[in-house]
Amino acid sequence: MDFLSTKPLSLLYLTLVFLTGFAFFPSIKTASDYFTLAYKGCAKQTFSDPNGVYSQTLSALFTSLISQSSKTKFFKTTSGQAQTTISGLFQCRGDLSNVDCYTCISKLPEISNRLCGKSVAARVQLLGCSIRYEIVGYQQISGFDLLFKTCSSSRATVNGFEQWRDSAFSAMENGVVSGNGFYTTSYESVYVLAQCEGDLSTGDCSQCVKTAVQKAQVECGSSISGRIYLHKCYISYSYYPNGVPRKSSSGTGGNTGKTIAVVVGGAAGVGFVVICLMFGRSLMKKRDDF
Template identity: 60%
Template sequence: MGLPIRPLCLFSLSLAFLPFLQLIPLAKSASDYTNLVYKGCAQQALSDPTGVYSQAISALFGSLIAQSSKNKFFKANTGSGQTNISGLFQCRGDLSNVDCYNCVSQLPILIDKLCGKPTAARIQLQGCYMLYEVAGFPQVSGMEMLFKTCSGKNIGGAGFEERRDTALSSLENGIGSGNGFYTTSYQSVYVLGQCEGDLSASDCGQCVQTAVQRAQSECGSSISGQIYLDKCFVSYSYYPNGAPKRSSSSSSFSSPETASTGSGQSTGKTVAIILGGAAGVGFLVICLLFTKNLMKKHDDS
């Protein structure tokens, strides 16, 4: 009579732990600096029958990656004459050296995967970007817009655009004193800007000013936006609960949705895991005692 009880208890126990198992995949890394923003791949592929270009590109990538553990910006050249290839990387100003290296080391793989081997390529992640160009590749204006994204409807209420514009104006004023990288916030609007590492202070200010104007005209009342020009980028986000502080375990800032709700969700998941685990252990003990009692009665009879 005691034997059918044990499988029933184990089956019930598995049901008790099922919510705990379902919670595990929901956990996500706080770091988003390696998320892909955009890719730029030249239409013309390299003609490389001898592999000389491939060798030069590999050497260039190796040099850039090696420098990313100690620099936030670096330019390099490999090859000579027609086979000369120039390139650079830049990390976001708030990344640590370790995060910068981790970010940059992924870029050559992504360039090869997303672009192959064109005459020029650029991959932008949230925390860093890398580009290379073969000799003679046509140059573009530093003010040319490469990519934009505007998201979310206006939930900031009346006067949101004025608050955003005030925050962006503070960014314009501060970028010159921030060595090409600057962040600030104003009434729940967080803004960030960065210029290419070798840009002068005046050119950086002009580039950011252009990017701010594009953000205002292109994104309208959107609560977040990112504008990437060739030599600089700006971004803004609305955080109803205040701009997030940088996490000690992450070099990134949460999205507006995560900033306003993520803490509660994390706490809820932790409580659910604890309660689920405790309930499961308690149920297991009850099953074992119940089964032992039945087996004892069976032996006595």
């Protein structure tokens, strides 16, 4: 009788400890850095806007770009009339979901206004998306001009790193054409990514990426990571000594923590019901025994 009366209580205690362990077990999350600022470029010249016409036109342009970002990853349009015309575009990384693209682009108007103010032309690049605008008549630059570069201060010490990186670059140069302007791959422990502007021709995209690769080889040397932004394309690479980690596609990886929380929560709920039933059954049995 003692054994029968104490066993359910012991089981209850152990199960509660088990579920409490789940409660404090760290949830698996995939931190997204898509919304991190990569760089900004603001024209030194600003527009005079006593009547607020340019500001209204720019605001209308941003609204149009944001509205399209939930449907496509690249869009180009104009706003305004005659001398107040402003052209602009946005682009999201090719592997972003429509939801993440919209979220990313929605952040850019405020960032652009804060960083560039009333510049006649501006470009703001986050790691996951970018936005660009210029007023009518603004002088364009070459599509292959270097806008920004960043190279890690850490240097690779392993023999063969540059060969691995260049092999990854070569595969990327070929893949970005067949990948419709966006491509990621890895070779050995080097992960690479390339993206061309959405309206770039296949030939120009290929040449732009090749130019960016050459600049990365010269500018970054043996740096374990780097990003090269040209006017019409950009590339990035990263070396992972312990192997390239699996990268979840946007829209799935970000929900991993929520999914696990639901599963654990459901399991905890079921477990609690089972415990209550067992405890109630134990009490009934004890009453029968007496």
